[in-house]
Amino acid sequence: MNSKTFLVGLREYRSTVMTKAFILGAIVLPLVIWGLAIAIPLLIKDEIPVMHGKVVVVDETGMVAPMFISQLTPEFLRTQKEQLATIDVEKYLEKTTAALGSKAEFARPLVLAQGRRAIEKMRDQPLHELEFENITPPSSANIEQLKEQVRAGEILAVVHIKADALTHISAWLTGFIRSAASGALGGAAGSADAPAAPEGEEKSKEEPRAVIYTNRTMHVDNSGLLSERLSGAIVAMRMITQEVDALKAQVAMTPPDISVRNVTETGEIESNEVSNMLVPLAFMMLLWISTFTGGQYLLTTTIEEKSSKVIEVLLSATSPMQLMTGKILGQGAVALTMLLLYAAMGVGALRQFDLEHLVEPMKMLLVAPYFIMAFFFIACMMASIGSAVNEMREAQALMGPVMMIVMLPLLAWMPIVKSPNGSFATIASFVPPMTPFVMALRLGTNQVIPFWQIAATIVIGFAAMLVFIWLTAKIFRIGILMHGKAPNFMTLLRWVRQA
Amino acid sequence: MDAAIEIRGVTKTFGDKTAVDELDLVVPTGSLCGFLGPNGAGKSTTIRMVMSIFFPDRGSISVLGRPSAVESKDRIGYLPEERGVYRKMRVGEFLTYMARLKGVDAGEAKRRAENWLNRVDLSDVFRKRCEELSKGMNQKVQVVASIIHNPDLIILDEPFTGLDPVNTKMARELIHDLNSEGKTIIFSTHVLFQAEQICDRIFMIHRGRKVLDDTIESIRRRFDPRTILVRPAENGAAFRPQDFEGVVRAEKRRDEYEVYLREDADPTAVMRAMMNSADLRKIELRQPSLEDVFVRLVEGTRISESGAVEVVEAA
Structure with a gap:
């Protein structure tokens, strides 16, 4: 590269990047936001307050309360925590899941994962200082009066377990069981009068089988703990009364791991709805933000050089072409800085949430030619406009129509991502200023874009890029020395013919 | 090589406006020339063509023996009429940058920037931002920027605008010094007595055409x-x-x-x-002042059908 072009580019890069505005706006701010997004959940997690006080239990079943209480006594919580601190979690889980037997082998990974998560949560549990009062007989309890005491803060909570808590089966489950039974038997027995599921009777309308009354000062995690232990106690007592093997039930209820796979030439690809949508959007936004930041700076510096009249002083040393090329390359480096910075942050975020597999390194590399294209398209437009106008206000008027074309892939990202090989996406890929953005969207999806289309869009894109550069060189040469009337598109066309 | 600049039959039009029309001009090496003409005569356009910022529609320009200034920009010092600085840049940084753009290496560029600032009484501004300088100081920085790379040919477009009498004198002396070091200098101005005081040769153009091209003495003789x-x-x-x-x-x-x-x-x-x-x-x-000559030429110029410029002397 020509040394003058290099010097112009270097100055352009340094005067853009080494400013407080850039460091704050483009680097520090995103870093801070990114950092906070990770740090805040971690900070909040540790703030579960310790519960001190009395919990009154009104147990109409007469069977749940002891189990519930035993799970929450200070001694139990302490022992549990101590045990969890010392035991080898993996070994412990291994031992429990061994009881599953070979038939239930399939459920092992999920049971292990659930176990790990549960243990993790219990380890973080504060040591609550709770004392319990189990009112017997339950009929002697005055619920309204107890609620009043909760409101006044005299007791922490009232746990009211209704009489049918162990036997009641919710209406929708009854309906479900009935219709399943009639469907399965109906074909064989021809029974016409199988009772239908009670329509209109929804779960939400049912009376709850147990209520925990607390006042507003209770932390959600703590009321969550109470309801979780209560639910556990009710389920356990149900199993005992109905003689169900808890472990077997657990195995039967474990949701199977169902995977949706796309069958492609290169094998099967995991399909995930959310990542299918968001990864391509992230790809394009990365391209969009980085190239537009560079382009925007190019516009600003060009207008600045023009209005401060330093431009012709520079032309005493360089040719207009060297100046333009230097500026474009300098801002290209700015855009690349942004791209790498944000891409690194993105990859970092994916690592944090164990989602690295969503982005294939090959695709990241394929984005490179499209980045170059995208940047040159935008840089050329900005350089043309910046050289032609006298001030920012005039630039806005010229940028409107140009932005519409380039904004299109941003507005139409949904349909493109949903059918990346559909006719709209395919055609838009071959319309030059949109090419790189549409292709970034398409490549971001998990579908296979035909190779010929990648090759053809790169060829067409680069050809169009050269035309853009050629046009810009002509407009730039004349524009930078023009002062006065704000130009319109016709003026720019005339300059192209003139130069 | 006896001509620093040689312009042959150059024409430049912008749309339907002819800025420079069949211009022939030869600037001898080592001369100190004034380039005169009323506003809009085509001075800046001609200079920009010499600097290869514009390209002529017809005709040829050779600069320092090359067909285009692009190849010899490092040997030319050019102070444009429309000039400015990067407002946020420091003066020393700006001068070093300009010197480096014109092929001076980094260390030497910095040294020269310091020396030149001392020479024009601006020794304390090296670390100041350009926007902190007064207009006159800025003008001097501009002049320094145009000659910091020690060029053989110096083109100054309206170099004295914005300078007070003291600085005008300093600039004039600087031009003389540079000329006596053997550099070819051409400067445009519309302030005629300055040209008269400094130049040994005058070009005058009017409506894109040359109306005068002579030495000062000969002009004085001719306009008896x-x-x-x-x-x-x-x-x-x-x-x-x-x-x-x-x-x-x-x-x-x-x-x-x-x-x-x-x-x-x-x-x-x-x-x-x-x-x-x-x-x-x-x-x-009374000595004929350039102003008289100028007014006479401009008011009395008419272009004959053959295309030759006739000077009609107003009686």
Whole structure:
């Protein structure tokens, strides 16, 4: 590269990047936001307050309360925590899941994962200082009066377990069981009068089988703990009364791991709805933000050089072409800085949430030619406009129509991502200023874009890029020395013919 | 190589406006030339073509023996009329940057920037931002930026605008010094007496065409004065200059007369006659100022059908 072009580019890069505005706006701010997004959940997690006080239990079943209480006594919580601190979690889980037997082998990974998560949560549990009062007989309890005491803060909570808590089966489950039974038997027995599921009777309308009354000062995690232990106690007592093997039930209820796979030439690809949508959007936004930041700076510096009249002083040393090329390359480096910075942050975020597999390194590399294209398209437009106008206000008027074309892939990202090989996406890929953005969207999806289309869009894109550069060189040469009337598109066309 | 710049038959149009029309111009190496013309005459366009910022529609330009300034930009110092600095950049940084752009290496560029700032009495601004400087100081920084790379050919477009008399004098001396070091200097101005004071050669263009291309002495000879200035003594109320032989008319300006002579009159004879007839405080044959020449050329120029420029001398 020509040394003058290099010097112009270097100055352009340094005067853009080494400013407080850039460091704050483009680097520090995103870093801070990114950092906070990770740090805040971690900070909040540790703030579960310790519960001190009395919990009154009104147990109409007469069977749940002891189990519930035993799970929450200070001694139990302490022992549990101590045990969890010392035991080898993996070994412990291994031992429990061994009881599953070979038939239930399939459920092992999920049971292990659930176990790990549960243990993790219990380890973080504060040591609550709770004392319990189990009112017997339950009929002697005055619920309204107890609620009043909760409101006044005299007791922490009232746990009211209704009489049918162990036997009641919710209406929708009854309906479900009935219709399943009639469907399965109906074909064989021809029974016409199988009772239908009670329509209109929804779960939400049912009376709850147990209520925990607390006042507003209770932390959600703590009321969550109470309801979780209560639910556990009710389920356990149900199993005992109905003689169900808890472990077997657990195995039967474990949701199977169902995977949706796309069958492609290169094998099967995991399909995930959310990542299918968001990864391509992230790809394009990365391209969009980085190239537009560079382009925007190019516009600003060009207008600045023009209005401060330093431009012709520079032309005493360089040719207009060297100046333009230097500026474009300098801002290209700015855009690349942004791209790498944000891409690194993105990859970092994916690592944090164990989602690295969503982005294939090959695709990241394929984005490179499209980045170059995208940047040159935008840089050329900005350089043309910046050289032609006298001030920012005039630039806005010229940028409107140009932005519409380039904004299109941003507005139409949904349909493109949903059918990346559909006719709209395919055609838009071959319309030059949109090419790189549409292709970034398409490549971001998990579908296979035909190779010929990648090759053809790169060829067409680069050809169009050269035309853009050629046009810009002509407009730039004349524009930078023009002062006065704000130009319109016709003026720019005339300059192209003139130069 | 005897011509620093050689312009042959150059024409440049913008749309339907002809800025420069069939211009021929030769700037001899080592000369100090003034490039004159009224506003909009085509001076800046010509200079921009010399600098390869614009390209001529027709004709050829050779600069320092090369067909285009692009190849010799590092040997040319150019101070454009439309000039400015990066407002946020530090003065020293700006000068170093400009020097480096013109091929001076980094360390040398910084050293030269410091030296030049000292030379133009701006030794304390090296670390200041350009926007902190006054307009005059900025002008000096600009001049330094245009010559910091020690060029052989220096083109200054309106170099004196914005300078106070002290700095104008300094700039004038600088131009003289550079010229005596053997550098070819061409500067444009519309302030004619400056050109008169400095240049040894004058080009004048008007409406894109050359109307004058000569040395100062030869111009003075060609535009032979036909005016005498006379100031009579206090008692000379009876002095009537219009009565002398060969005088067309006389105008009184305060206590002086401006006496216009007939074409065939001998100024020396008229002056002798005046001195013999009355007490005079002052009598002089007026030197034609460039301003007179300029006004005469511009007002009297018409382009004949053959395309040649005729100078019609206003009587």
